[in-house]
Amino acid sequence: MGKLSTHVLDIAQGKPGAGVKVALFSVGAEGKTLLKMDITNADGRCGAPLLEGDSMKVGQYELVFNAGDYFAAQGIELPAPRFIDLVTLAFGIAHAEQNYHVPLVVSPWSYSTYRGS
Template sequence: MAGSGRLTTHVLDTMHGKPARGMRIELHYVHGDHTHHVTDSYTNADGRVDNPLLDEQQFDKGEFEIRFHVGQYFERLGVEIKTPFLNVVPIRFTISEDKHYHVPLLVSPFAYSTYRGS
């Protein structure tokens, strides 16, 4: 059942102090012990995806997971890390209301944080 909400994200590269351009982002719907792929996106120059991950037509309540491909992003930038730590950062969350959900990621090669934004 489609709702009136939407799901957006953005990524900030805290190592370089700028938006994370060109990071691959996957969205999955979580169903029990497995997931269903919904969409793939890449961040733009502002660290955002050009369109919502879920718009009003696709929006639905449930459990979702955004997978941020941070290892690939830092490798592409040429960041030399002797022992890589973060590869794919999964953020699993529940959409329970027909509202705007914004799930940003602040990331370096060794740490990340997120929150429910607006």
């Protein structure tokens, strides 16, 4: 079986995004369901896969990162309201037997993602 993982890269400071709150939701016809919440470690990663084994299913998902709170805690001066605050990455898992790595590359002014393995 595959697994889902993530990490946060702070490109404003050139370091891992440690201490970022991350929420994982499944998204279906009935709405969103919170599956897991975690906080990134010193390496900017969650300590364990967000999904693995029987919990890894084909479907639509969202990862929500509390990037604004992270940058505020770093002492970075941010406008009010924040330009980047909650970053939501909506993605699909088409092959539950594969590994999906969905990282967030972020600054207070931009973000991007990609599918890793």
